[in-house]
Amino acid sequence: MKKRHLIIGAGNAGLSAAAAIARLKPKDEIEIISDEPWAPYCRCLLTYYLEGKISEERLFSWGKEIIHKNRLDYHQNERVISVDTENLTIECESGRKSRADTILIATGGRPLKPDFPGADLPGIFTLRTFSDAQAIQKRLKPGGRWAVAGAGLVSIKTIAALRQHDIKIDLFASSNRILSQVLDPYSSDLAATKLAENQIEIHLNEEITAAEPAADNQLKITTSSDRELLVDGLLYGKGVAAAHPLDKNQVVDNSSQDNWSADQSKLPNPWQQMQNGIKVNSQLEFQPNIYAAGDTARIFDLARKQTDRLPLWPLAGEQGLFAGHNMTAATPNSNRHYPGGVSCNSFSLFGLDFISAGYREIPTDDRNWHSRKQKQAKFYSRLNFHKNQLKGFILCNANPDNINSLKKSGPLLARIKREAL
Ligand SMILES: Cc1cc2nc3c(=O)[nH]c(=O)nc-3n(C[C@H](O)[C@H](O)[C@H](O)COP(=O)(O)OP(=O)(O)OC[C@H]3O[C@@H](n4cnc5c(N)ncnc54)[C@H](O)[C@@H]3O)c2cc1C
Numbered sequence: 408m409k410k411r412h413l414i415i416g417a418g419n420a421g422l423s424a425a426a427a428i429a430r431l432k433p434k435d436e437i438e439i440i441s442d443e444p445w446a447p448y449c450r451c452l453l454t455y456y457l458e459g460k461i462s463e464e465r466l467f468s469w470g471k472e473i474i475h476k477n478r479l480d481y482h483q484n485e486r487v488i489s490v491d492t493e494n495l496t497i498e499c500e501s502g503r504k505s506r507a508d509t510i511l512i513a514t515g516g517r518p519l520k521p522d523f524p525g526a527d528l529p530g531i532f533t534l535r536t537f538s539d540a541q542a543i544q545k546r547l548k549p550g551g552r553w554a555v556a557g558a559g560l561v562s563i564k565t566i567a568a569l570r571q572h573d574i575k576i577d578l579f580a581s582s583n584r585i586l587s588q589v590l591d592p593y594s595s596d597l598a599a600t601k602l603a604e605n606q607i608e609i610h611l612n613e614e615i616t617a618a619e620p621a622a623d624n625q626l627k628i629t630t631s632s633d634r635e636l637l638v639d640g641l642l643y644g645k646g647v648a649a650a651h652p653l654d655k656n657q658v659v660d661n662s663s664q665d666n667w668s669a670d671q672s673k674l675p676n677p678w679q680q681m682q683n684g685i686k687v688n689s690q691l692e693f694q695p696n697i698y699a700a701g702d703t704a705r706i707f708d709l710a711r712k713q714t715d716r717l718p719l720w721p722l723a724g725e726q727g728l729f730a731g732h733n734m735t736a737a738t739p740n741s742n743r744h745y746p747g748g749v750s751c752n753s754f755s756l757f758g759l760d761f762i763s764a765g766y767r768e769i770p771t772d773d774r775n776w777h778s779r780k781q782k783q784a785k786f787y788s789r790l791n792f793h794k795n796q797l798k799g800f801i802l803c804n805a806n807p808d809n810i811n812s813l814k815k816s817g818p819l820l821a822r823i824k825r826e827a828l
Contacts (some may be wrong), residue, residue, distance in 0.1 A: 410435045412734050413497060413507035415487045415652070417441035418450060420701025420723040420730070421513035422473045427731025429477035435735065438505060439479050440497075442486035443536060446471045451720050453540045454561075457547075458568035466537070487514075487652050492694050497652075509696045509734040512685060513727065516647035516702040516718055521556070525618035530626045531641045534565055543640070549573045551639035554628055556615045558585035560752060562644035563598070566607060567756060569642075576607045577636060581614045581645075589752045591768045593780075594761065594787055594803050601759045610634070615641070647718060649684040649703045684716040689744040691730040698734060700726035707747030709827040710765035710798050722748040749823050753816070758805060762816040765799030765823050766791045786812055790819070796826045 412428055414421045417439050425437050441447065447470025455461045474481050486500040496506045518533035520526065532543050543565075551574050555562050558580035566576050578585070584595040585602070599609055614631045618641065621627040625637045684705035685693050691706075693699045701723035705714045729745040736742045751764035769776040769791050776798075779790045785806035791799040800819050804812050 410508040410735070411506070412437045412509050412511070413495075413505055414439040414511045414513060415490070415497065416511075416513035416515055416701070416703070417443070417447040417470065417481065417483075418513060418515045418701060418723060419720055420515070420704075420727040421511065422447055422470060423724040423727025424511050424513065424698075424700060424731035424734065425479050425727075426473055426477050427728045428735050429479070431732060432735045437477075437479055438482065438507070439474075440482045440485050440487055440499070440505075442484065443538075444484040445537065446474065446481075446483070448537055449720075450535070453534060453537065454564040454568045456537075457540055457544060457565065458571045460571075489654075490652055490657075490697070492653075492657055492697050495696055509698065511727075511730050511734060512651050512653070512693070512697070512699040512703060513701045513723075513730075514650045514652065514703045515723075516716075517650040518644070519646045519648060521615070521643045521645075523615060523617050525620075525626075526643075528618055528620060528626060530624070530639065531618060531643060533643050534561055535647070543642070546640045547572050547574065548639055551575070552577070552637070553640045553642065554579060554615065554636060554638045555642045555644065557644035557646070558582065558587070558609075559644055559646065560586065560589060560754060561647075562642065563602075563756065564754060565642050565644065566602070570605055570607070570757075574639075577610060577638070578602070578607055579610045579613050579615055579630060581612065583611050585609065585611075589763050589767060590761065591789060591801055593782075594763075594789070594801050597759065597787065597803055597805075598756055598761070601756050605757050647702065649682065649705075649716060651685055651699070651703045653685065686714055689746075690733050690739075690742045691726060691745055692733065696734075698730040700730040706745065709747040709749050710823055712827070717748050717750045719748075719750060719752070721751075746824075746828055749820060749827075751816075751820055753813075758807070760804050760810070760813060761802070762813055763799070763801040764816070764820050765797075766793075767799055767801055769793075769798075785809065788812075788815075797822050799823065 425439050446467050448467045449469045456466050487497050488500050489498045498504050518535045549572050553574050555578045615628050616631050617629040618626050628636050685699040686705040687693050687699050691698050702718040708715045733742045749765050753762040775794050781788045787803040789801045
């Protein structure tokens with residue numbers, strides 16, 4: 408029987424689901440809705456777009472091709488404000504309503520906004536969307552000075568892009584090291600040294616506490632160390648929260664239908680859990696015929712054995728494929744179970760390449776854990792084991808002639824997954 412599917416969000420999760428449905432059930436109807444005013448694009452490439460490495464056309468070519476190839480009914484610039492989970496209906500800000508047999512919530516994440524005095528001033532940005540990138544680009548002045556708050560991956564990728572415009576950067580991190588989520592202290596020091604060599608000033612344990620307008624369209628920022636700095640712009644990159652149009656009344660406790668039985672997460676109440684991502688079961692179903700995937704979903708972290716948000720591009724895509732398959736399944740027995748994912752990041756900083764996955768560090772007070780490290784002049788690797796099971800790794804290479812050393816990451820990632828399963 409022909410079904411109608413509604414997908415909210417046209418990121419990698421939403422588009423991968425739509426493509427899977429179109430392939431499996433070519434006669435089914437698929438409506439895909441995005442609140443962004445253009446075709447879908449590859450979000451990970453935004454910093455390369457800012458850097459000038461890739462064109463606007465290339466940024467959008469991925470999404471345009473999927474929409475075109477699968478002849479998707481794509482509604483842009485339309486915001487979904489509510490989902491009626493019982494009647495399988497959604498309502499948009501425009502007043503339009505739409506009903507379907509299955510709904511996928513693939514609404515991604517939204518960056519945390521600063522809340523210090525002056526946080527709303529022009530010149531203060533987050534980077535999540537193409538409009539953010541355009542706004543940042545308009546403000547860029549070669550030879551200028553910018554501040555960056557937060558030392559996570561998006562901030563670090565943006566810094567590399569800003570440096571290409573000969574912009575001087577001050578990086579403020581509230582923690583005592585940079586990239587603490589994806590590197591261990593040793594590799595974090597390697598990254599910090601590389602940034603310092605490239606004229607980026609790093610201020611650890613220091614936060615921006617206020618901003619005010621200054622002459623020549625600049626901002627005067629003040630920090631927790633009473634430092635005052637005149638900058639042309641400020642990028643705020645202090646994390647991303649799950650974005651979804653569900654509310655408190657729609658919380659359900661679906662833990663009983665959870666096949667991820669090894670889940671050790673202990674979030675106190677279901678609403679707090681949902682603000683931290685929609686908890687789905689292993690079929691990626693939140694409630695009957697309502698699915699969630701990608702950055703907005705809490706899924707099983709294979710390395711850590713608990714549900715969590717794993718906001719990564721490839722994982723959003725694979726969850727989209729599983730969700731799309733299950734949305735077309737004729738009976739629950741034909742559903743496919745998503746085993747879970749492992750967080751894995753790869754990035755390059757001025758010629759220093761990193762790939763890391765799973766546990767980047769280990770608990771120091773537990774004798775069941777050990778690490779194997781290799782430190783050479785231009786290469787660092789660390790493998791982390793729990794009772795001889797590989798749980799995570801970091802590879803770091805600064806030698807362009809030794810790029811093959813990073814190829815180990817594929818088998819290592821596969822081993823973490825295999826041993827976890
Ligand atoms: C600058 C940057 C660099 C990144 N680099 C990497 C990287 O190197 N590697 C990596 O793995 N990941 C990277 N990421 C993360 C990666 O982009 C995300 O994990 C991935 O895009 C998540 O896909 P998604 O489909 O879940 O959500 P999204 O890509 O966020 O898509 C969600 C879509 O839903 C729409 N939406 C939200 N709410 C509504 C609503 N109410 N109504 C209608 N539409 C709505 C949004 O506008 C958006 O278009 C990066 C992210 C950024 C911002």
